[in-house]
Amino acid sequence: MLKFIIVDDEPLAHEVITELCHIIPHIELVHNCYSAMEAMQFLNEHKVDFMFMDINMPKLKGLDFLKTLSQPPKTIITTAYKEYALEGYELNVVDYLLKPFSFDRLVKAVNKVSKLQTSKPLIQEVSNSNTNPTSLFVKGDKKYLQIDLNDLLYIEAYGNYTKLFLKNEMFISHEKISYYETILNEDSFLRVHKSFIVAINKIKFIEGNRILINEHKIPIGQTYKSIVNRLYNN
Template sequence: MSKYLIIDDEHMAHEIIKDYCDLIPDLVLAKRCYDALEALEYLRKNSVDLIFLDLNMPKLKGFDFLRSLPNSPKVIVTTAYKEFAVEGYELEITDYLLKPFSFERFLRAVNKALQEEQKQTSIVEHEVNPKLGFIFLYSDKKHIQIKLDDILYVEAAGNYSKVILKGNQLLVRSKISDMVEKLNDERFIRVHKSFIVARKNILSIEGNRILVADWHIPIGKFYKSQVDSLLKA
């Protein structure tokens, strides 16, 4: 998970950036700041992986704010002023987005900023030993042993996840991002921001959806290339 901070004095800019970030898996909003002084106060006690920074703000300008940081996280500038781009790159920002910017341009900037942390794979390389073939999940106030082969798919449910099994289902007290880490096994693939599916239980792939048993699972735009790779295997 990568935490991000929005620093902009315009409410509309906050909404656009957050809406775009909501489409990108594993980005978590840490805080909205409406001026740079508020952001400085937050960063004294907290850390983030990425900052979306406006330049023309009251009290403290964007680049003056950057110069005041002892250790800056990755920064994507979001501004209506193109004339400051050179200065921005001298301060080692990751990218410089001119308002209004499209989601595609925004996504390229985020991928560039988080190229090490944000991977377009469905599995994080730890947690489950494939040789064991089972996992313990916490549900209904107890840890339940589940065979990996019995899992059909996992669906996000806010701070919980629904684990759909053959003939049963569990409501697990884990976010979908946590389930991605727990299901560290080649038997599973993340196909959508809200869905992980078991590869062997995919009956068909048609357009932007997958059939697993009696359920149709949507394919997210961000994961389409991963799903397409199954067809080439």
Template sequence: MQIFNCLIVDDEPIARDIIMNYCGHLPYLNVVASCGMALEAKTVMQQQKVDILFLDINMPVMDGISFLKTLKNPPQIIFTTAYKEYALDAFDLSACDYLLKPFSMERFMVAVDKAIEKLNPTPVIFQENTDPKTEDFIFIKTDGKIYKIRHDDLLYAEANGNYTKIKTVQNTLLPAMTFSNFEELVPKSMFLRVHRSFIINKSKIDHIEGNRVFINDTEIPIGSNYKELFMKQLGLS
């Protein structure tokens, strides 16, 4: 059985104890340390390998998001916080998952499973996902209906709180799903993140002007943190 090293960083002792207890129920998790401050965690990570980092956001001296930005090769990050407003920032930094306190053992296990999948992807699943016969559509549930949307009909998607605004050739849908969940549904080779709140179908781009991309006369901003990668994905840099 493969063992994954975990590090817990939270300024609340009770919160650290809860995560430690949850980890104790999963024999494949090994907690190497439990820290009350981000700077303590830095020292631990310099001394030993960490696979999964359970990271609080609102902490003294240095918050979790700022700490993550200092890591050159971060492990799988699972944010644990009482503040849902940090979710977009967390996923912008490629966090594996975002646990909103208080969270259950079941929700904790879902987050850990996501992290382990990224650390140790199954070759069979990878081959299935790259099969040239892979499906070219998704299903979206909203307003009591389930819509089948072909990738080629999808223009762009926009984050809208706990919803995602999906603009297609035919209509506009507003399903109760997070932006990150939508991003996981569509192929990354076809749908590009151009802003913290926008994903576009690159085949639908009319033109690009400055920090804006135009799709069917709709002007979509290109975020400064995304522009370089976006241009590379288009083969323009």
């Protein structure tokens, strides 16, 4: 059993990581730390195998805290700030997760810890080349929502945000559309316009320069027409 702690000043982040890790066998959450100082005190008195650590915390930043530890536990960074990735890897962190992250991505990070400890993965990873992840945690207004990707119809750019249209609701995410184009499986989701990504299996029909999904009409951008054509000209 690998023991771990979570170091993050956001209670919601603790909830998300705890819920995801509860699914993974052979790892155990032993303490929640809401500041680097609290984590420092805990690690002075207890030994853990690894920790999830945020970077942007008050008083003492995550990476500065990591530098103070002579024998730090294996560390998985969880942050919304990708610009610190290089510095994190220079400190020998195991993995760097950009919020919001999927369960599959977290599994890969935990498996890296396990392989360093035991040379065996804790849980079988889901390969994006073979199958889609079934859900994704999405950051919204002061909360993370777990999206069932089977319910996702399409995504629309909304300035620096995005609108995620599900079967029965719409959710605004604090991520740009380019983020979703990167993480979603290209066999299941297709960029059809600079402002739209659609779920391929939800397309009812394609007519001219538009796609119909349920009652929603999505335009096809001129530069994306050849990509859309491949759906029916194989």
